[in-house]
Amino acid sequence: MRENIKISIIIPCWNSENTIARCLESIVANQSDNIEIICIDDCSTDNTVDIIDSFIQRDRRIHVFKKHEHTNAGDARNHGIAKAAGLYYWFIDSDDFIAPESIEICLNNIKKYFYPDLIIFPYKKITGQGYERHTIHSQADTNEVVEIKNLHLENYYQLTSPEVWNKLFKSELIHENRIHFQSIKSSNDIYFTRAYMSTTKNYLYIDELLYFHDRTIANSIGTYRGLYLNTIHANQELKEYLIRNNIYKEFKKTFLKSYKSNLKHELKNTRKATYKALYTLIIFLIDINLRICSLSR
Structure with a gap:
């Protein structure tokens, strides 16, 4: 074979x-x-x-x-x-x-x-x-x-x-x-x-x-940008996959870093103030989780 x-x-x-x-x-x-x-x-x-x-x-x-x-x-x-x-x-x-x-x-x-x-x-x-x-x-x-x-x-x-x-x-x-x-x-x-x-x-x-x-x-196919909800949905399903397979703890820090990077890429050209405010909030929450990961090591 x-x-x-x-x-x-x-x-x-x-x-x-x-x-x-x-x-x-x-x-x-x-x-x-x-x-x-x-x-x-x-x-x-x-x-x-x-x-x-x-x-x-x-x-x-x-x-x-x-x-x-x-x-x-x-x-x-x-x-x-x-x-x-x-x-x-x-x-x-x-x-x-x-x-x-x-x-x-x-x-x-x-x-x-x-x-x-x-x-x-x-x-x-x-x-x-x-x-x-x-x-x-x-x-x-x-x-x-x-x-x-x-x-x-x-x-x-x-x-x-x-x-x-x-x-x-x-x-x-x-x-x-x-x-x-x-x-x-x-x-x-x-x-x-x-x-x-x-x-x-x-x-x-x-x-x-x-x-x-x-x-x-x-x-x-790759020109659909600014659809930030898709990025959130993708990462949420990934998190659920990691949890379901009992490996979220192992990959949590790299997952959160990736999530942050994905959102930056998706929203870097967004002009609407609402999107930018949402992005700022999500990044803030991700950074908190990253700090918690570092403290728990």
């Missing part, structure tokens, strides 16, 4: 006719037969599905599944998980693209490092002002498997941002722990990534730029 390792690439699509070809071209340029490409169409009203169908005609690794109702990227990703057969899942947005040889690099590292629970790599964000490179927050353990038990858990979530595109997730852990994406328009990767990280025993950081995230597209 391990000799037949397969990565399931899951792509949620919605009105992506201007970008889906670029996305798929970058993936099919990787020649490995050990992958499947699963496109989940979220009821597009443009030519997205026709473009995907044209790729299917020349590449048997691609499959498309059409949802019956338009919802959001999180729900589409859940549909993709239900269809996927791979040992690892890579969630790629239809607006984005990957580097040449990226899949081969991932497959080689999976085998070389004996199937780590989580794989992380840098990504480059494309903005109207140019490029921004995003990487792991500590590069001390580049290209080696790091055991979670050897880390200070109070900073564990701060190791990497919650975005899913620059990570490979082990399907077995997702299904065993019943981890899912929340069906919300924004922040649906917060719960998924942090809950998943809480189940892992190790991770591998590959210091090679494999992913390009395009923020210049008007209907980009």
Whole structure:
């Protein structure tokens, strides 16, 4: 089974006719037969599905599944998980693209490092002002498997941002722990990534730029900003998950730090005074909890 390792690439699509070809071209340029490409169409009203169908005609690794109702990227990703057969899942947005040889690099590292629970790599964000490179927050353990038990858990979530595109997730852990994406328009990767990280025993950081995230597209899946209630909802469900699995005490400090960071990111451009007042109150309460954590150590 391990000799037949397969990565399931899951792509949620919605009105992506201007970008889906670029996305798929970058993936099919990787020649490995050990992958499947699963496109989940979220009821597009443009030519997205026709473009995907044209790729299917020349590449048997691609499959498309059409949802019956338009919802959001999180729900589409859940549909993709239900269809996927791979040992690892890579969630790629239809607006984005990957580097040449990226899949081969991932497959080689999976085998070389004996199937780590989580794989992380840098990504480059494309903005109207140019490029921004995003990487792991500590590069001390580049290209080696790091055991979670050897880390200070109070900073564990701060190791990497919650975005899913620059990570490979082990399907077995997702299904065993019943981890899912929340069906919300924004922040649906917060719960998924942090809950998943809480189940892992190790991770591998590959210091090679494999992913390009395009923020210049008007209907980009990642452009829903300012929906601060989704951030609160995501973190509340994450807290409930940690409590339910009797690990909240272990992850409490890193959870609170992450919560604070998520809110800062979501509300930094908010102009409404009500939102800013609410943010100030929530940050105050989180800081109190962090101080209590420090005093109780």
